[in-house]
Every structure is written in C-alpha cells, then in structure tokens.
Amino acid sequence: MTAREYDLIVIGAGPVGENIADRAVQGGLSAVIVESELVGGECSYWACIPxxxxxxxxxxxxxxxxxxGASAAVTGELDRAAVLARRDEFVHHWDDTSQVTWLQGAGIDLVRGHGRLSGEREVTVIGSDGAETVLSARHAVAVSTGSAALLPDIPGLxxxxxWTSREATGMREVPASLAILGGGVVGSEMATLFTALGVPVTVIARSGLLRGVEPFAGEAVAKAxxxxxxxLRTGVEVERAERAADGQVVLALSDGTEVRAAEVLVATGRVPRTADLGLEVAGLTPGSWLDxxxxxxxRGVDWLYAVGDVNHRALLTHQGKYQARAAGDVIAARARGGAVDDGAWGAHAATADHSAVPQVVFTDPEVAAVGHTEASAKKAGLDVRVLDYDLSWVAGASEVADHYTGQARAIVDERRRVLVGATFVGQDVGELLHSATIAIVGEVPLERLWHAVPSYPTISEVWLRWLEAYGRPAPE
Incomplete structure (x- = not known):
C-alpha cells in the first residue's frame, strides 16, 4: 500500500473530471484524478464523440x-465499413494515450483503478493488479463518475x-435488425443512425419521441x-423479452403484438455511477444522485463535490464542463481563503443549469433547444408569448437545401421583454443555438435585438422574422 496527499482528489477522468482538476491546478492547487477505465470518459469513447x-x-x-447539381454526383450508398472506421479514428481506437499526455502537461497526476471514499477527504484506489493506493485531500474530493444506462425491470430483458448506448456506439458489426426501447435523445439519434445504415429499426416509445422539448420537434423526427x-410503436410497453432459438430477440408488447430483432438497444434513461463509491462514509446513500x-x-458535506451527471442537474457533457469550471475555481478559492462569488451568474456558481441549458439532438431533422419550452415557461408562472416561424420561408434555407423544412419557436417573457426559450428544428440548426443561448443568458432586451442584424441570406434571418412577428414598440 502507498499513500499520497494532494489538495484535490477527483474521481472520474471524463471531460468533467479533467476540467475540475485543470481549473484547480490553474488556481494553484495540486490535483490527482482517479480513473478505472479510459481517460476521456464516456463522452470521448462511448457517447458524444463516436x-x-x-x-x-x-x-x-x-x-x-x-x-x-450536387445530387447528380451522389451515385452510391453509405459505406458501413468506412462509417465504423471513421468512428474508430475519432475514438483513437479506444486508446487514451493522448489524453494521458494532456493530463501530464497540465500538471495533473493520474492513478488508475477503482476509487472509493474510505474516510473524510480520503480515497482508496484498488488497481487492476490488486495494489492499493490511499489518497488524502487537504481540501476537497470531487466525484465526476457520470451515469450509466438504466435497464428497466422487464422480465427476461x-x-x-x-445493448446500451455503449454497445451501439462501439459495435464492430452492424446488426441485421434493431429494436430500440425509448424515444429520448439516445433512442432518437440511434434510430436515425441505424435507419441511415439500412438496418430495419423498430422504436418502442410509450410517450413518443423527445418528450422534453417542444412537441413539434419530436413529431418532425418521428415523421422523418x-x-x-x-x-414506430407508441402508446405501448414491453412486457417481457426472450432470445429465440434462431438468435433473435422477441419482445412481447402490451397491445398483444410482438417485435423481433437481431439486437435490442435499451435507451430508457440513466442512473448515477455512485453505487460503489463509499458514499456511506459521508452519510450518503450508495447508488443515489448527489444533491x-x-x-x-x-449539501451537508463541506469537503465533497459532485459534478456532471452524478448531480442530476443537466446530463450533458457541455453542462458538466461548465459546472467543472465553476467547481474547480471555487475549490481553489476556498482553499486559498479567497472570496467566493456564488450569487446568481457569479464566477463560482452554475446558474445556467436552471434556465439556459442548450442541447442539440443530431437526428434528421436536427433539433436544437435552449431554455424554456412553452409548457415549462407557463408552469414556471411566466407570462409568455410564443413566436413561431416556418424556417423554409427564410431566404437562407433555400441556399442550404432545395426542399428545406423546419420550424423555429421563441418564448418571450412579456414582463421583462426578453427571450427565455428557443427551439429550432431543421437541417444544420445546431449552429443557430448559441446565439439564442447568449440572448437568454445575457437577458438581451428585444428592443436591443433589433440592432443585432442577421446576415443575408442565412437561416439566422429567423431572428428578424421573430422580431417582426412580435412587433416593435412605437417610440414614446
């Protein structure tokens, strides 16, 4: 057994853990990351990137x-092998050497193995060879172990x-057919991918697709x-599953029908990776989300931080990295006895998690959304006005595609006359999202947005169309 001491111990070396440690080191602290798999985490090897x-x-x-003009040059179909080879390049063939090199250059130590809290500000790491390393933190321990796929309690499943998202993004061969349980982001994106690869796909989504965004977004993806x-099977549930003699998975549905497929992908939600972290040392429940x-x-443990998926605030890599920047900075500030700026929009507060979370769903069509939907804004008690616009009417859309279809919705808080939500559906709309995020975070008055002139001809001209629909007040 060896023992080491650092200012900060981070459990989990995904993008979130890397950013916590990096910010703390930049703030003058020493930091070590504990990782049981690959440095770079879920996003780099089994989720966003692949x-x-x-x-x-x-x-x-x-x-x-x-x-x-371009269509005449397209004479073939997708090359499945080349698509998988491209994926392999992006994930560096599941080799984290470059990520480890980055850690070393950033002045962050790495201990490989499974880490568990074993005392106050103490983590014990068991390596793959059984060797035990005890790490102690002078100031803080940060948990950034992420989340895993939820397997619902279905008999036989x-x-x-x-498959979970890991098997889908890491597949070595494309299956002959695929059944997908769940209509959220993962289910919708994977349905888009495998359908494009020519795989017969069945999606079983009791409540339809993309429930968390505006209804028209899920409807557009379902139609495509x-x-x-x-x-697409909606309004039904899987009651049991079995693997038939021919190797196919047979799913019995609640409406009396069944679905047969070579593989089944479960995409029905996420659970925190906190079951074997020693949370009981801090008086917390193993396997729980961390508040x-x-x-x-x-809350209630002044030396423990939970950043990224494990706190269940916004299960997105970019939001986790945003949280990590705030956490790393505040850990360093508290360690130095410096001032803590934790008020709304303060340097040490993850305020945007409450009202300005952006997300792009890479389906066909693309879906990009930030802030409130109409339903969530009304539930929050806001007096809102909804501005809808058909993106095919924007001049820039016809430059992008001959048969462009899409829709954009803005949610305006009438009391403050600022944007509080935006949703875009259509080809390449992900690139529209950050402007909406800035408008929401900056609480830019609509009167000022009239002076933010969109370039012509681009799809961004929808911003002008929204303003025209809202109407410009007459000068007093």
Whole structure:
C-alpha cells in the first residue's frame, strides 16, 4: 500500500473530471484524478464523440442529395465499413494515450483503478493488479463518475443481453435488425443512425419521441424516421423479452403484438455511477444522485463535490464542463481563503443549469433547444408569448437545401421583454443555438435585438422574422 496527499482528489477522468482538476491546478492547487477505465470518459469513447462521428456521414449524404447539381454526383450508398472506421479514428481506437499526455502537461497526476471514499477527504484506489493506493485531500474530493444506462425491470430483458448506448456506439458489426426501447435523445439519434445504415429499426416509445422539448420537434423526427422506413410503436410497453432459438430477440408488447430483432438497444434513461463509491462514509446513500448547491458542493458535506451527471442537474457533457469550471475555481478559492462569488451568474456558481441549458439532438431533422419550452415557461408562472416561424420561408434555407423544412419557436417573457426559450428544428440548426443561448443568458432586451442584424441570406434571418412577428414598440 502507498499513500499520497494532494489538495484535490477527483474521481472520474471524463471531460468533467479533467476540467475540475485543470481549473484547480490553474488556481494553484495540486490535483490527482482517479480513473478505472479510459481517460476521456464516456463522452470521448462511448457517447458524444463516436455517435456524432457515425451520424455525420448520413447527414452529409442527405444534404448533398437535396442540392441540385450536387445530387447528380451522389451515385452510391453509405459505406458501413468506412462509417465504423471513421468512428474508430475519432475514438483513437479506444486508446487514451493522448489524453494521458494532456493530463501530464497540465500538471495533473493520474492513478488508475477503482476509487472509493474510505474516510473524510480520503480515497482508496484498488488497481487492476490488486495494489492499493490511499489518497488524502487537504481540501476537497470531487466525484465526476457520470451515469450509466438504466435497464428497466422487464422480465427476461437482462437475459437477452441487451445493448446500451455503449454497445451501439462501439459495435464492430452492424446488426441485421434493431429494436430500440425509448424515444429520448439516445433512442432518437440511434434510430436515425441505424435507419441511415439500412438496418430495419423498430422504436418502442410509450410517450413518443423527445418528450422534453417542444412537441413539434419530436413529431418532425418521428415523421422523418417513418418516412425512412422505421417502425414506430407508441402508446405501448414491453412486457417481457426472450432470445429465440434462431438468435433473435422477441419482445412481447402490451397491445398483444410482438417485435423481433437481431439486437435490442435499451435507451430508457440513466442512473448515477455512485453505487460503489463509499458514499456511506459521508452519510450518503450508495447508488443515489448527489444533491448539490450552485457551487457543486454536496449539501451537508463541506469537503465533497459532485459534478456532471452524478448531480442530476443537466446530463450533458457541455453542462458538466461548465459546472467543472465553476467547481474547480471555487475549490481553489476556498482553499486559498479567497472570496467566493456564488450569487446568481457569479464566477463560482452554475446558474445556467436552471434556465439556459442548450442541447442539440443530431437526428434528421436536427433539433436544437435552449431554455424554456412553452409548457415549462407557463408552469414556471411566466407570462409568455410564443413566436413561431416556418424556417423554409427564410431566404437562407433555400441556399442550404432545395426542399428545406423546419420550424423555429421563441418564448418571450412579456414582463421583462426578453427571450427565455428557443427551439429550432431543421437541417444544420445546431449552429443557430448559441446565439439564442447568449440572448437568454445575457437577458438581451428585444428592443436591443433589433440592432443585432442577421446576415443575408442565412437561416439566422429567423431572428428578424421573430422580431417582426412580435412587433416593435412605437417610440414614446
């Protein structure tokens, strides 16, 4: 057994853990990261990066086919092997050497193995060889272990060895057919991917697709999937699963029908990776989400921080990295006895998690949303006005595609006359999202937005159309 002491111990070396440690080191602290798998975490090897690497070829092909002049040059279909090879390049063939090199250059130590809290400000790491390392922290321990796929309690489901997002993004061979349980972001993106790869896909989504965004977004994605040949089953549940003699998975549905597929992908939610972290040392329940304040400190434990998915605030890599910047900075500030700026929009507070969380869903069509939906704004008690616009009417849309379809919705807080939500659906709309995020975070008055002139001809002209629909007040 060896023992080491640092100012900060971070459990989990994904993008979140890397950013916590990096900010703390920049603030003058020493830091070590504990990781049981690959440095770079879920996002780099089994989620954001590989999924988008595989989705992009299909999106590029669709875009080329909808532009006269380019479409004539498209003579083939997607090359499945090349799509997987592209994915392999993006994930560095699941080799984290470059990430480890970055850690070393940033002055952050790495201990490989499974880390558990073993005392106050203490983490014990068991390496793959059984060696034990005890780490003690002078100031703080940060948990950034992320989340894992939730496997619902369906009779027989575990026995059929279902895929999760890891198996889908890490597949070595494309399956002959696929059933997808769940209509959230993962389910919708994977349905888009596998349909584009020519795989017969059945999506079983009791409440439809993309429930968390505006209804028209999920409806547009559902229509596109159906038009592409996917079989969407809504309003039903899986009652049991079994692997048939021919190797296929058979799913019995609540309406008396059944679905057969070579593989089944479960995308019904996430659970925190906190079951074996020794949380009981801090008086917390193993396997639970960790409740934090806006500085990401676990409530009731002044030395423990929970950053990223584990705190259940916003399960998105970019939001986790945002939290990590605040957490790393505030850990360093508290360690030095410096001032803590934890008020609304303060340097040490993750305020945006409450009202300005942006997300792009890389389906066909793309969905980009930030802030409130109409329903959530009304539930929050805001007096809102909804501005809808057909993106095909914007001049820039016809430059992008010959048959562009899409929709944009803005949610305006009438009392303050500022934007509090925006949703875009259509090709390439992800690139529109940050302007909406800035308008919401900055609480830019609508009167000032009239002076933010969108370039012509671009899809960004929708901003002018929203303002025209709202109406410019007459000068007093």
């Amino acid at each position: 999924s988008k690497a595989m989705l992009r070829p299909a999106a590029a092909l669709r875009a080329a086919r909808d532009v006269t 575990r026995d059929v060895r279902p 999937l159906a038009d592409a040949g996917a079989d 934090v304040d806006d500085t990401l400190r676990v």
